[in-house]
Amino acid sequence: MPRKASKGGKRRHKHCCGKRAKKSRDGSSSSTTGLAVVRVWIMGHSIVHWAGVRARESGMGPALGLPRHVHVSWFARRGMLWGELLPMVRTLMAREGPPSAIVIQLGENDLVSVGCLVLRSLILKDLEELVSTLPTTKVFWSHFLQRRVWRDSHRPAATESARKRVTAAAAHKVLSLGGAVIAHPEITFKAITLFRPDGVHLSPLGCDTWLQAVASNLKDGLGL
Incomplete structure (x- = not known):
């Protein structure tokens, strides 16, 4: 599947996100509510890309129906791998400053090509670095999703087992670092x-x- 970046939609939207970020760094509040701006980044692979498209097309909207002082930015790359997360975060940090929260849906694409223990170790290490890099940001770990088909996997049952083990370890780590976990029992x-x-x-x-x-x-x- 060809990679295609999705960073909040059209250029105009991206420009707006940058302006909002600047206001947030300056400590300004929402002009419509008087409340401090809460900036959320949602990051990941195709699940995030298509969810962002769906949010914009549906009545929910790209801000997910959250209060008006919450500004949501979508940063997705179709086919994105785990190793691309921290470089993307550093680029965004340099441009926009730290967000209030970050939601991560990423890592499933690595399960077939990277061993379970190796991927688990990499993710736990990177989560520690992420929290160290963004000490004022709350990290939301979104569970690895099940799939009906694990492409290129010769042992789908083993891949599913690795999915459970890695996501459980990552969820435990995020909670220990003061973050939150988003489960998807219906999917x-x-x-x-x-x-x-x-x-x-x-x-x-x-x-x-x-x-x-x-x-x-x-x-x-x-606490919205």
Whole structure:
């Protein structure tokens, strides 16, 4: 699948995000609510890309129906691998400053090509570095999603087992670092209607399910 960057939609939207970020760094408040701006980054691979598209097309909107002083930016790359996360974060940090919260849906694409223990170790190390780099940012770890099809896997059952082990370890690490965990119990390989025919990407209904979980956890985790 060709890679395609998705950083919040069109250039005009991206420009707006930059302006909002500058205001946040200056400590300004939302002009409409008088509340301090809460900036959220949602980052990851195709799940995030298509969820962002769905959010913009649906009544939820790109800000996920959150209060008006919450500004949500989407940073996704189709086919993105775990090792691309920290470089992307550093680039965004230099341009926009730290966000209030970051949601991460990433790592499933590595499961087939990287050994379970190696991937687990890499993710735990990078999560520690992420929190060290963004000490004022709350990290939301979104569980690795099940898939109906694990492409290029010769042992799908083993890949599914690795998914469970790695996401559990990462979730434990994030909680120990003061972050939060977003579970997706409804998105299972048995829920056919939540997936596209390829068995990998989420259908519009699947995206809605994912978006609702993210929005709900952001509300609770940030006290919105």
